[in-house]
Amino acid sequence: MPTTRRQFIHDVALGTTAFGMGLPLLPKTKDRLGVALVGLGYYSRDLLAPALQLTKSCYLAGIVTGNSQKADEWMKKYKIPAKNVYNYQNFDELAKNPDIDVVYVVLPNHLHREYTERAARAGKHVWCEKPMAPTAADCEAMIKVCKDNKVSLSIGYRMQHEPNTQELIRFGRQKTYGKVKMLTASAGFVAGDSISQAWRGKQSMGGGALFDMGVYSLNAARYAIGEEPVAVSAQKFTTRPAVFKEVDETTLFTLEFPGGAVAQCSTSLGINMNTLHVTAEKGWYRLEPFQSYNGIMGSTSDGKLLNIKTENQQALQMDNDSKAIMAGKAPLVPGEEGWKDIKVVEAIFKSVALEGKRISI
Numbered sequence: 001m002p003t004t005r006r007q008f009i010h011d012v013a014l015g016t017t018a019f020g021m022g023l024p025l026l027p028k029t030k031d032r033l034g035v036a037l038v039g040l041g042y043y044s045r046d047l048l049a050p051a052l053q054l055t056k057s058c059y060l061a062g063i064v065t066g067n068s069q070k071a072d073e074w075m076k077k078y079k080i081p082a083k084n085v086y087n088y089q090n091f092d093e094l095a096k097n098p099d100i101d102v103v104y105v106v107l108p109n110h111l112h113r114e115y116t117e118r119a120a121r122a123g124k125h126v127w128c129e130k131p132m133a134p135t136a137a138d139c140e141a142m143i144k145v146c147k148d149n150k151v152s153l154s155i156g157y158r159m160q161h162e163p164n165t166q167e168l169i170r171f172g173r174q175k176t177y178g179k180v181k182m183l184t185a186s187a188g189f190v191a192g193d194s195i196s197q198a199w200r201g202k203q204s205m206g207g208g209a210l211f212d213m214g215v216y217s218l219n220a221a222r223y224a225i226g227e228e229p230v231a232v233s234a235q236k237f238t239t240r241p242a243v244f245k246e247v248d249e250t251t252l253f254t255l256e257f258p259g260g261a262v263a264q265c266s267t268s269l270g271i272n273m274n275t276l277h278v279t280a281e282k283g284w285y286r287l288e289p290f291q292s293y294n295g296i297m298g299s300t301s302d303g304k305l306l307n308i309k310t311e312n313q314q315a316l317q318m319d320n321d322s323k324a325i326m327a328g329k330a331p332l333v334p335g336e337e338g339w340k341d342i343k344v345v346e347a348i349f350k351s352v353a354l355e356g357k358r359i360s361i
């Protein structure tokens, strides 16, 4: 933040202030943002940390972990100085660390709100993994605390940064194939039986298929149609009741959109599926796979191939989000985008509980 009136006027003259966007000004000396990953589990370890070795606008500056052995390993592997290593108790001390500009919350879903709020209060920009949080009320609170503390908030919906997906979104916006009439989106994988013991198998921790994979189908329906659904009907089943005792294994949901389009979506932790197919007035277009980490590809009814290669989706996402912060611009996938999905997720759960009753949103 500028500390003097003279500095402020200087920044305005240079056009470097981001006050108009409600975002804080970053020190002008930084050309790359320092990112701290919070929660060193599968996604941080296998995808985000390697991607942060490829990013140009940000780098892995710090870590937050509850496991001291992991802390030691990561410090050695990524040359992270001890002063940039935190645990969940001293997390708030991040506020005093100028090396960390962005806190990336990669924790079990029920912890997204707490760590987003604490990061924002520490004055750090926040990237939060999908699904944003278990309830729409959580999401609203997260958006508010980031606004109040003038930090950016974006959700880790990596597909929206992916170029073939962006082409599909353009088809919808520009009505290249006419108005979208029907869409099917399916996202699922076969989780091992051990999921019953992990947070993904626990209701209180934001587990289950809809939160984990269903948000890909739902988000795709919303970005491909470009409208917000007005009603939903949903049902669920499980092929392994002994494993999925608390959370949904497979959920099917139908979304109705104000322009008349209907989306039939499915998600599962017991079935492999990864398809997005859009039928419009004058043709169709599809991606398969549509939500994998790489190899997103597809085709259209008039013979176009959608096969732009991306070196690394997560690096692309984090570079885009860093550039937006440094330019004082809103991120491509702001908190509001995660919130819109969770409002629909709540309606889906309600419909399931009422045995498929149509719920207005």
Ligand code: NDP
Pocket (backbone or CB within 6 Å): 038, 039, 040, 041, 042, 043, 044, 064, 065, 066, 067, 070, 106, 107, 108, 109, 111, 129, 130, 131, 156, 157, 158, 199, 212
């Ligand atoms: P993991 O279970 O592999 O890792 C979560 C980490 O959170 C743990 O290793 C632990 O790290 C930390 N943690 C803190 N408190 C708890 C707790 N009470 N129980 C369990 N872990 C805890 O999860 P993932 O990495 O697979 O998922 C994390 C988030 O990332 C989720 O929100 C998920 O939806 C999202 N994700 C997104 C993907 C995408 O493509 N965008 C892909 C995969 C996941 P430590 O030991 O360091 O404290």
